Amino acid sequence: MATITGPIDVSALRARLDRASAAAEQAGVDALLISPGSDLRYLIGAGGDSFERLTCLALPVGGTPTLVVPKLEQPGYAGIPTDELGVQVVTWVDGEDPYALVKAAIKGTRTAVADMMPALHTIKLGQAIGGAQTLAGPIIRELRMRKDASEIAALRKAGQAIDRVHARMGEFLRVGRTEKDVAKDIAAAIVEEGHTFADFVIVGSGPNGASPHHRDSERVIEAGDVVVIDIGGPVAEGYNSDSTRNYVMGEPKHDDVRDTYAVLQAAQQAAVEAVKPGVTCEEIDAVARGIIADAGFGEYFVHRTGHGIGLDVHEEPYIVSGNSLPLEAGMSFSVEPGIYLPGRWGARIEDIVVATENGVESFNNRPHELVVL
Numbered sequence: 001m002a003t004i005t006g007p008i009d010v011s012a013l014r015a016r017l018d019r020a021s022a023a024a025e026q027a028g029v030d031a032l033l034i035s036p037g038s039d040l041r042y043l044i045g046a047g048g049d050s051f052e053r054l055t056c057l058a059l060p061v062g063g064t065p066t067l068v069v070p071k072l073e074q075p076g077y078a079g080i081p082t083d084e085l086g087v088q089v090v091t092w093v094d095g096e097d098p099y100a101l102v103k104a105a106i107k108g109t110r111t112a113v114a115d116m117m118p119a120l121h122t123i124k125l126g127q128a129i130g131g132a133q134t135l136a137g138p139i140i141r142e143l144r145m146r147k148d149a150s151e152i153a154a155l156r157k158a159g160q161a162i163d164r165v166h167a168r169m170g171e172f173l174r175v176g177r178t179e180k181d182v183a184k185d186i187a188a189a190i191v192e193e194g195h196t197f198a199d200f201v202i203v204g205s206g207p208n209g210a211s212p213h214h215r216d217s218e219r220v221i222e223a224g225d226v227v228v229i230d231i232g233g234p235v236a237e238g239y240n241s242d243s244t245r246n247y248v249m250g251e252p253k254h255d256d257v258r259d260t261y262a263v264l265q266a267a268q269q270a271a272v273e274a275v276k277p278g279v280t281c282e283e284i285d286a287v288a289r290g291i292i293a294d295a296g297f298g299e300y301f302v303h304r305t306g307h308g309i310g311l312d313v314h315e316e317p318y319i320v321s322g323n324s325l326p327l328e329a330g331m332s333f334s335v336e337p338g339i340y341l342p343g344r345w346g347a348r349i350e351d352i353v354v355a356t357e358n359g360v361e362s363f364n365n366r367p368h369e370l371v372v373l
Protein backbone atom coordinates (compact mmCIF):
# COMPACT_ATOMS: atom_id res chain seq x y z
CA MET A 1 0.00 0.00 0.00
CA ALA A 2 1.31 3.43 -0.86
CA THR A 3 1.62 5.81 2.04
CA ILE A 4 1.30 9.55 1.91
CA THR A 5 2.51 11.05 5.14
CA GLY A 6 4.22 14.30 4.34
CA PRO A 7 2.61 17.53 3.19
CA ILE A 8 2.32 17.65 -0.59
CA ASP A 9 3.49 20.79 -2.37
CA VAL A 10 1.93 20.46 -5.81
CA SER A 11 4.00 23.15 -7.50
CA ALA A 12 7.26 21.69 -6.17
CA LEU A 13 6.31 18.21 -7.41
CA ARG A 14 5.24 19.52 -10.82
CA ALA A 15 8.60 21.22 -11.15
CA ARG A 16 10.35 17.95 -10.25
CA LEU A 17 8.40 16.03 -12.89
CA ASP A 18 9.31 18.65 -15.49
CA ARG A 19 12.98 18.63 -14.49
CA ALA A 20 13.08 14.82 -14.50
CA SER A 21 11.65 14.72 -17.98
CA ALA A 22 14.14 17.35 -19.17
CA ALA A 23 17.01 15.41 -17.57
CA ALA A 24 15.80 12.22 -19.28
CA GLU A 25 15.79 13.98 -22.64
CA GLN A 26 19.28 15.28 -22.02
CA ALA A 27 20.41 11.75 -21.15
CA GLY A 28 19.09 10.52 -24.48
CA VAL A 29 16.28 8.31 -23.21
CA ASP A 30 12.63 8.32 -24.27
CA ALA A 31 11.10 7.62 -20.86
CA LEU A 32 11.83 7.14 -17.19
CA LEU A 33 10.14 4.12 -15.58
CA ILE A 34 9.91 4.60 -11.83
CA SER A 35 8.71 1.89 -9.43
CA PRO A 36 7.67 2.59 -5.79
CA GLY A 37 10.57 3.73 -3.65
CA SER A 38 12.27 7.00 -2.85
CA ASP A 39 12.49 8.15 -6.49
CA LEU A 40 8.70 7.80 -6.81
CA ARG A 41 8.23 9.57 -3.51
CA TYR A 42 10.49 12.37 -4.71
CA LEU A 43 8.52 12.79 -7.93
CA ILE A 44 4.87 12.43 -6.83
CA GLY A 45 4.94 12.25 -3.02
CA ALA A 46 3.90 8.59 -2.72
CA GLY A 47 5.81 6.26 -0.43
CA GLY A 48 5.38 2.51 -0.47
CA ASP A 49 7.03 -0.60 -1.80
CA SER A 50 7.16 -2.70 -4.95
CA PHE A 51 5.29 -5.98 -5.04
CA GLU A 52 4.85 -8.75 -7.58
CA ARG A 53 2.06 -6.69 -9.20
CA LEU A 54 3.56 -3.85 -11.22
CA THR A 55 3.16 -0.26 -10.11
CA CYS A 56 5.15 2.07 -12.35
CA LEU A 57 5.25 5.77 -13.14
CA ALA A 58 6.05 6.13 -16.82
CA LEU A 59 7.51 9.57 -17.49
CA PRO A 60 7.84 9.99 -21.23
CA VAL A 61 9.94 12.82 -22.61
CA GLY A 62 7.45 15.37 -23.91
CA GLY A 63 4.42 13.25 -22.97
CA THR A 64 1.93 12.80 -20.15
CA PRO A 65 3.26 11.11 -17.01
CA THR A 66 1.25 7.94 -16.42
CA LEU A 67 0.94 5.97 -13.21
CA VAL A 68 0.17 2.33 -13.99
CA VAL A 69 -1.17 0.81 -10.79
CA PRO A 70 -3.04 -2.36 -9.81
CA LYS A 71 -6.71 -1.59 -9.12
CA LEU A 72 -6.35 -3.03 -5.63
CA GLU A 73 -3.41 -0.70 -4.84
CA GLN A 74 -5.14 2.42 -6.18
CA PRO A 75 -6.71 3.51 -2.85
CA GLY A 76 -3.18 3.97 -1.48
CA TYR A 77 -2.57 6.62 -4.13
CA ALA A 78 -5.89 8.41 -3.58
CA GLY A 79 -4.17 11.19 -1.61
CA ILE A 80 -1.85 12.05 -4.50
CA PRO A 81 -3.22 15.09 -6.39
CA THR A 82 -2.66 13.40 -9.75
CA ASP A 83 -4.94 15.81 -11.65
CA GLU A 84 -3.09 18.89 -10.40
CA LEU A 85 0.21 17.15 -11.14
CA GLY A 86 -0.89 16.31 -14.65
CA VAL A 87 -0.39 12.60 -13.97
CA GLN A 88 -2.75 10.19 -15.72
CA VAL A 89 -3.68 7.09 -13.69
CA VAL A 90 -4.19 3.77 -15.49
CA THR A 91 -5.35 0.84 -13.39
CA TRP A 92 -5.17 -2.85 -14.21
CA VAL A 93 -6.62 -6.03 -12.74
CA ASP A 94 -5.22 -9.54 -12.43
CA GLY A 95 -5.20 -11.21 -15.82
CA GLU A 96 -4.33 -8.00 -17.69
CA ASP A 97 -0.81 -7.20 -18.92
CA PRO A 98 0.51 -4.14 -17.04
CA TYR A 99 3.75 -4.11 -19.06
CA ALA A 100 1.79 -3.46 -22.26
CA LEU A 101 0.08 -0.54 -20.47
CA VAL A 102 3.47 0.99 -19.72
CA LYS A 103 4.55 0.50 -23.32
CA ALA A 104 1.37 2.26 -24.48
CA ALA A 105 2.10 5.21 -22.17
CA ILE A 106 5.46 6.04 -23.72
CA LYS A 107 6.83 6.92 -27.14
CA GLY A 108 10.09 5.32 -28.25
CA THR A 109 11.85 2.36 -26.68
CA ARG A 110 14.89 3.75 -24.89
CA THR A 111 13.97 3.55 -21.20
CA ALA A 112 15.74 4.33 -17.94
CA VAL A 113 14.42 2.20 -15.06
CA ALA A 114 14.55 2.99 -11.34
CA ASP A 115 17.71 1.53 -9.76
CA MET A 116 15.71 -0.39 -7.17
CA MET A 117 13.00 -1.75 -9.49
CA PRO A 118 12.64 -5.51 -8.88
CA ALA A 119 14.30 -7.55 -11.65
CA LEU A 120 10.94 -9.28 -12.15
CA HIS A 121 9.49 -6.04 -13.49
CA THR A 122 12.63 -4.71 -15.18
CA ILE A 123 12.98 -7.79 -17.34
CA LYS A 124 9.30 -7.96 -18.26
CA LEU A 125 9.27 -4.25 -19.14
CA GLY A 126 12.34 -4.81 -21.28
CA GLN A 127 10.63 -7.67 -23.11
CA ALA A 128 7.41 -5.67 -23.62
CA ILE A 129 9.10 -2.46 -24.79
CA GLY A 130 12.00 -4.02 -26.62
CA GLY A 131 14.58 -1.19 -26.59
CA ALA A 132 17.71 -0.49 -24.60
CA GLN A 133 17.34 -0.16 -20.83
CA THR A 134 19.58 1.98 -18.64
CA LEU A 135 19.42 3.03 -15.00
CA ALA A 136 17.35 6.05 -13.98
CA GLY A 137 19.46 6.61 -10.86
CA PRO A 138 22.13 8.75 -12.51
CA ILE A 139 19.39 10.93 -14.06
CA ILE A 140 17.23 11.36 -10.94
CA ARG A 141 20.17 11.82 -8.61
CA GLU A 142 21.11 15.03 -10.45
CA LEU A 143 17.82 16.38 -9.10
CA ARG A 144 17.71 14.64 -5.73
CA MET A 145 21.17 15.64 -4.56
CA ARG A 146 20.35 19.35 -4.74
CA LYS A 147 17.83 19.89 -1.96
CA ASP A 148 15.24 22.65 -2.12
CA ALA A 149 14.13 24.73 0.86
CA SER A 150 11.36 22.33 1.92
CA GLU A 151 13.75 19.36 1.83
CA ILE A 152 16.34 21.27 3.86
CA ALA A 153 13.64 22.18 6.39
CA ALA A 154 12.70 18.50 6.71
CA LEU A 155 16.34 17.44 7.17
CA ARG A 156 16.81 20.17 9.79
CA LYS A 157 13.72 18.92 11.63
CA ALA A 158 15.08 15.34 11.50
CA GLY A 159 18.45 16.54 12.82
CA GLN A 160 16.83 18.34 15.74
CA ALA A 161 14.76 15.26 16.55
CA ILE A 162 17.79 12.95 16.68
CA ASP A 163 19.71 15.54 18.74
CA ARG A 164 16.94 15.31 21.34
CA VAL A 165 17.48 11.54 21.51
CA HIS A 166 21.24 11.98 22.05
CA ALA A 167 20.46 14.55 24.75
CA ARG A 168 18.55 11.84 26.64
CA MET A 169 21.30 9.18 26.37
CA GLY A 170 21.90 9.15 30.14
CA GLU A 171 18.40 7.69 30.58
CA PHE A 172 19.27 4.61 28.52
CA LEU A 173 23.00 3.98 28.54
CA ARG A 174 24.18 2.58 31.85
CA VAL A 175 26.78 0.12 33.12
CA GLY A 176 25.28 -3.36 33.60
CA ARG A 177 22.74 -3.14 30.77
CA THR A 178 23.12 -5.05 27.51
CA GLU A 179 23.56 -3.23 24.20
CA LYS A 180 20.26 -4.79 23.11
CA ASP A 181 18.32 -3.33 26.05
CA VAL A 182 19.86 0.09 25.47
CA ALA A 183 19.06 -0.12 21.75
CA LYS A 184 15.43 -0.97 22.47
CA ASP A 185 15.01 2.12 24.66
CA ILE A 186 16.76 4.33 22.11
CA ALA A 187 14.47 3.03 19.34
CA ALA A 188 11.44 4.02 21.41
CA ALA A 189 12.93 7.46 22.07
CA ILE A 190 13.60 7.97 18.35
CA VAL A 191 9.85 7.66 17.78
CA GLU A 192 8.94 9.71 20.88
CA GLU A 193 11.12 12.57 19.65
CA GLY A 194 9.36 12.86 16.30
CA HIS A 195 10.48 10.17 13.87
CA THR A 196 8.06 7.89 12.01
CA PHE A 197 10.16 4.89 13.04
CA ALA A 198 13.69 4.01 14.14
CA ASP A 199 15.51 3.01 10.96
CA PHE A 200 18.74 1.94 12.68
CA VAL A 201 20.26 1.90 16.15
CA ILE A 202 23.94 1.10 16.60
CA VAL A 203 25.15 0.56 20.17
CA GLY A 204 28.82 -0.39 19.90
CA SER A 205 30.32 -0.79 23.35
CA GLY A 206 33.98 -1.45 24.11
CA PRO A 207 35.52 -3.67 21.40
CA ASN A 208 32.21 -3.67 19.46
CA GLY A 209 32.74 0.05 18.81
CA ALA A 210 35.68 -0.93 16.61
CA SER A 211 33.25 -2.50 14.10
CA PRO A 212 31.67 0.39 12.17
CA HIS A 213 28.45 -1.42 11.22
CA HIS A 214 27.94 -3.34 14.45
CA ARG A 215 24.27 -3.07 15.47
CA ASP A 216 23.80 -4.35 19.03
CA SER A 217 24.42 -7.52 21.00
CA GLU A 218 23.97 -9.22 24.36
CA ARG A 219 27.25 -7.66 25.54
CA VAL A 220 26.89 -6.07 28.98
CA ILE A 221 28.18 -2.52 29.13
CA GLU A 222 31.13 -2.17 31.53
CA ALA A 223 32.69 0.69 33.46
CA GLY A 224 35.32 2.39 31.32
CA ASP A 225 33.74 1.38 27.99
CA VAL A 226 33.65 3.83 25.11
CA VAL A 227 30.22 3.41 23.46
CA VAL A 228 29.48 4.45 19.86
CA ILE A 229 25.81 5.42 19.36
CA ASP A 230 24.80 5.88 15.71
CA ILE A 231 21.06 6.42 15.25
CA GLY A 232 18.50 7.69 12.81
CA GLY A 233 15.19 7.40 11.05
CA PRO A 234 12.77 9.36 8.88
CA VAL A 235 10.42 12.15 9.93
CA ALA A 236 6.92 12.41 8.45
CA GLU A 237 8.18 14.20 5.33
CA GLY A 238 10.27 11.09 4.57
CA TYR A 239 13.67 12.75 5.16
CA ASN A 240 16.16 11.01 7.44
CA SER A 241 18.32 11.76 10.44
CA ASP A 242 21.67 10.03 11.04
CA SER A 243 23.94 11.11 13.88
CA THR A 244 26.75 9.46 15.84
CA ARG A 245 28.01 10.49 19.25
CA ASN A 246 30.38 8.73 21.64
CA TYR A 247 29.95 8.15 25.34
CA VAL A 248 32.27 6.79 28.00
CA MET A 249 31.12 5.02 31.12
CA GLY A 250 33.14 6.95 33.72
CA GLU A 251 36.91 7.02 33.25
CA PRO A 252 37.98 5.30 30.01
CA LYS A 253 39.61 1.92 30.67
CA HIS A 254 42.22 2.40 27.91
CA ASP A 255 44.77 5.15 28.42
CA ASP A 256 44.91 6.12 24.73
CA VAL A 257 41.24 7.13 24.55
CA ARG A 258 41.51 10.85 25.31
CA ASP A 259 44.37 11.66 22.92
CA THR A 260 43.05 9.51 20.08
CA TYR A 261 39.56 10.92 20.46
CA ALA A 262 40.97 14.45 20.27
CA VAL A 263 42.46 13.60 16.86
CA LEU A 264 39.10 12.31 15.63
CA GLN A 265 37.27 15.37 16.91
CA ALA A 266 39.75 17.71 15.22
CA ALA A 267 39.40 15.77 11.96
CA GLN A 268 35.61 15.85 12.01
CA GLN A 269 35.48 19.55 12.88
CA ALA A 270 37.99 20.49 10.18
CA ALA A 271 36.07 18.51 7.55
CA VAL A 272 32.77 20.21 8.48
CA GLU A 273 34.44 23.64 8.39
CA ALA A 274 35.87 22.89 4.94
CA VAL A 275 32.37 22.50 3.45
CA LYS A 276 31.38 25.23 1.01
CA PRO A 277 30.30 25.46 -2.64
CA GLY A 278 33.10 24.64 -5.07
CA VAL A 279 35.06 22.36 -2.74
CA THR A 280 34.94 18.79 -4.06
CA CYS A 281 33.60 15.77 -2.23
CA GLU A 282 37.03 14.14 -2.25
CA GLU A 283 38.62 17.26 -0.79
CA ILE A 284 36.31 17.00 2.25
CA ASP A 285 37.31 13.36 2.63
CA ALA A 286 40.99 14.31 2.34
CA VAL A 287 40.69 16.94 5.11
CA ALA A 288 39.42 14.39 7.63
CA ARG A 289 41.70 11.60 6.41
CA GLY A 290 44.78 13.82 6.40
CA ILE A 291 44.44 14.78 10.05
CA ILE A 292 43.80 11.19 11.12
CA ALA A 293 46.68 9.85 9.00
CA ASP A 294 49.12 12.52 10.22
CA ALA A 295 48.43 11.40 13.78
CA GLY A 296 49.28 7.81 12.78
CA PHE A 297 45.75 6.38 12.66
CA GLY A 298 45.23 6.30 8.88
CA GLU A 299 44.88 2.52 8.71
CA TYR A 300 42.17 2.63 11.39
CA PHE A 301 39.85 4.94 9.44
CA VAL A 302 38.36 2.23 7.25
CA HIS A 303 35.48 3.93 5.41
CA ARG A 304 34.62 7.00 3.36
CA THR A 305 34.03 10.26 5.24
CA GLY A 306 30.34 10.53 4.39
CA HIS A 307 27.29 9.96 2.27
CA GLY A 308 24.49 12.11 0.93
CA ILE A 309 21.19 11.91 2.80
CA GLY A 310 17.59 12.77 2.03
CA LEU A 311 14.71 10.41 1.32
CA ASP A 312 17.36 7.65 1.53
CA VAL A 313 19.83 7.39 4.39
CA HIS A 314 22.62 6.70 1.91
CA GLU A 315 22.43 8.54 -1.43
CA GLU A 316 24.54 10.85 -3.59
CA PRO A 317 26.83 12.65 -3.13
CA TYR A 318 29.36 10.31 -1.51
CA ILE A 319 32.19 12.03 0.32
CA VAL A 320 34.90 9.72 -0.87
CA SER A 321 38.28 9.74 -2.54
CA GLY A 322 37.79 9.72 -6.32
CA ASN A 323 34.59 11.80 -6.26
CA SER A 324 35.60 15.08 -7.90
CA LEU A 325 32.04 16.46 -7.81
CA PRO A 326 32.14 20.08 -6.57
CA LEU A 327 29.73 20.82 -3.74
CA GLU A 328 26.81 23.13 -4.47
CA ALA A 329 24.46 24.93 -2.11
CA GLY A 330 21.69 22.49 -1.17
CA MET A 331 23.83 19.35 -1.14
CA SER A 332 23.31 17.54 2.14
CA PHE A 333 25.51 14.77 3.49
CA SER A 334 27.15 13.24 6.54
CA VAL A 335 30.62 14.04 7.82
CA GLU A 336 31.52 10.97 9.88
CA PRO A 337 35.16 10.03 10.22
CA GLY A 338 35.98 7.23 12.65
CA ILE A 339 38.95 5.55 14.27
CA TYR A 340 38.56 1.83 14.95
CA LEU A 341 41.13 -0.06 17.02
CA PRO A 342 40.31 -3.75 16.51
CA GLY A 343 39.58 -5.71 19.67
CA ARG A 344 39.87 -2.60 21.85
CA TRP A 345 37.57 0.36 21.17
CA GLY A 346 36.43 2.69 18.44
CA ALA A 347 34.74 6.04 17.88
CA ARG A 348 32.98 7.90 15.09
CA ILE A 349 31.59 11.44 15.10
CA GLU A 350 28.80 12.12 12.64
CA ASP A 351 26.88 15.25 11.74
CA ILE A 352 24.52 15.81 8.83
CA VAL A 353 25.37 19.09 7.12
CA VAL A 354 24.21 21.07 4.11
CA ALA A 355 26.36 23.25 1.89
CA THR A 356 24.93 26.79 1.90
CA GLU A 357 25.64 29.79 -0.36
CA ASN A 358 28.43 30.92 1.99
CA GLY A 359 29.53 27.76 3.73
CA VAL A 360 27.84 25.13 5.81
CA GLU A 361 24.96 24.53 8.19
CA SER A 362 25.03 21.55 10.54
CA PHE A 363 21.73 19.89 11.39
CA ASN A 364 23.30 18.13 14.40
CA ASN A 365 24.48 20.30 17.21
CA ARG A 366 25.01 18.11 20.27
CA PRO A 367 28.50 18.40 21.86
CA HIS A 368 31.13 16.49 19.89
CA GLU A 369 33.28 15.70 22.92
CA LEU A 370 33.37 12.23 24.42
CA VAL A 371 30.40 12.48 26.80
CA VAL A 372 31.05 11.00 30.24
CA LEU A 373 28.02 9.16 31.65
Ligand code: ZN
Ligand atom coordinates in the same frame (compact mmCIF):
# COMPACT_ATOMS: atom_id res chain seq x y z
ZN1 ZN B 1 26.86 3.44 7.21
Ligand code: ZN
Binds near residue numbers: 230242243244350
Ligand atom coordinates in the same frame (compact mmCIF):
# COMPACT_ATOMS: atom_id res chain seq x y z
ZN1 ZN C 1 25.30 7.05 11.08
Ligand code: ZN
Binds near residue numbers: 336
Ligand atom coordinates in the same frame (compact mmCIF):
# COMPACT_ATOMS: atom_id res chain seq x y z
ZN1 ZN D 1 25.86 8.04 8.18
